[in-house]
Amino acid sequence: MPSAVQRAGVAISVQKIHTEKETTSTPAASKPSENWVNQSSTPPLDLQLNGYCGIDFNADDLPLASIRGAVDSLRDDGGGQCLATIITDSLDRMCARIARLRAAIESDPVIRSTIVGIHVEGPFINPEPGYHGAHPRRHVQVASTETAQQLVDAGGGWVRLLTLAPEMDPGLQTTRKLAALGIKVSAGHCNPSIDLLHEAVDAGLQLFTHLGNGCPSVLPRHDNVIQRVLACQRLPFVMFIADGVHIPAMALGNYLKCVELDRVIAVTDATSAAGMGPGRYQLAGQEVIVDSSGAAWSPDRTHLIGSTATMPDVRRFLGTNLQLPHAAVDQLTAWNPRRSMGW
Numbered sequence: 642m643p644s645a646v647q648r649a650g651v652a653i654s655v656q657k658i659h660t661e662k663e664t665t666s667t668p669a670a671s672k673p674s675e676n677w678v679n680q681s682s683t684p685p686l687d688l689q690l691n692g693y694c695g696i697d698f699n700a701d702d703l704p705l706a707s708i709r710g711a712v713d714s715l716r717d718d719g720g721g722q723c724l725a726t727i728i729t730d731s732l733d734r735m736c737a738r739i740a741r742l743r744a745a746i747e748s749d750p751v752i753r754s755t756i757v758g759i760h761v762e763g764p765f766i767n768p769e770p771g772y773h774g775a776h777p778r779r780h781v782q783v784a785s786t787e788t789a790q791q792l793v794d795a796g797g798g799w800v801r802l803l804t805l806a807p808e809m810d811p812g813l814q815t816t817r818k819l820a821a822l823g824i825k826v827s828a829g830h831c832n833p834s835i836d837l838l839h840e841a842v843d844a845g846l847q848l849f850t851h852l853g854n855g856c857p858s859v860l861p862r863h864d865n866v867i868q869r870v871l872a873c874q875r876l877p878f879v880m881f882i883a884d885g886v887h888i889p890a891m892a893l894g895n896y897l898k899c900v901e902l903d904r905v906i907a908v909t910d911a912t913s914a915a916g917m918g919p920g921r922y923q924l925a926g927q928e929v930i931v932d933s934s935g936a937a938w939s940p941d942r943t944h945l946i947g948s949t950a951t952m953p954d955v956r957r958f959l960g961t962n963l964q965l966p967h968a969a970v971d972q973l974t975a976w977n978p979r980r981s982m983g984w
């Protein structure tokens with residue numbers, strides 16, 4: 642039976658929930674004792690994790706023991722599995738970081754069972770102000786199949802997902818090539834027209850990366866990238882940073898009325914600051930300042946740099962602030978991410 646849950650005027654249809662067991666329509670928040678860490682037989686899969694518990698996956702000095710330490714903390718905290726995410730930098734540095742993660746994955750079975758792949762976010766993103774976000778503009782570049790192949794080769798089969806801007810992919814050739822290789826392509830940090838978005842879907846685009854972020858804070862009110870993605874219902878999956886900081890609950894609730902729940906994926910986009918307290922951290926050589934609310938800012942406070950949320954935090958936010966039923970929380974954090982990867 643279709644059901645709906647309401648909070649603060651937000652009603653979200655949950656009629657398309659994929660369940661392994663019987664779907665429950667009981668609002669999660671009605672069970673205060675629920676443990677959001679360990680409710681699902683299928684662990685969460687975070688498609689966007691830049692680091693964890695003091696360890697930055699984008700660091701150049703990253704011993705195997707540090708990666709293992711981050712993985713152990715992630716598992717202890719109920720974080721489940723993840724795609725370790727490498728963001729825009731010089732091509733050489735990106736390839737070296739990807740290769741380092743590959744070596745760690747291939748050398749340690751515990752790391753391999755937790756970091757189940759690599760998400761390459763950039764460098765083919767929109768360099769305009771507001772769109773490139775925390776990605777250094779000087780290293781942003783137009784997509785080429787040759788450069789994409791270098792990034793993929795560095796990962797030795799572990800690159801599962803690549804985020805690019807369709808308008809930076811001439812002829813959508815890189816999208817087509819990656820799709821043909823079985824690597825999922827996500828649009829993000831981008832500003833494509835609605836026509837280009839549809840063409841990209843035809844070329845193999847499968848996801849959209851953190852809708853509502855990676856774009857200017859002030860946009861044309863009717864025709865903007867957020868509205869276009871909401872309108873593009875042929876796009877199979879849309880990711881949101883569901884930490885309560887990147888998108889207020891009211892706005893995320895509105896987005897979830899436009900994107901059916903079987904197309905929604907919740908990510909943390911967490912940095913090394915995840916699982917830590919307020920302080921100063923690093924992401925790919927940039928300083929990240931975490932305030933007392935847990936928001937992770939650039940030093941000039943003009944934009945957020947990743948999050949500090951753990952996957953249990955995201956699950957709790959979805960269950961309590963959006964009052965999604967437990968099965969829907971599992972859907973957004975565990976099942977949809979795997980379906981989007983073809984697993």
Ligand SMILES: [Zn+2]
Pocket residue numbers: 762774829830851855
């Ligand atoms: Zn991003």
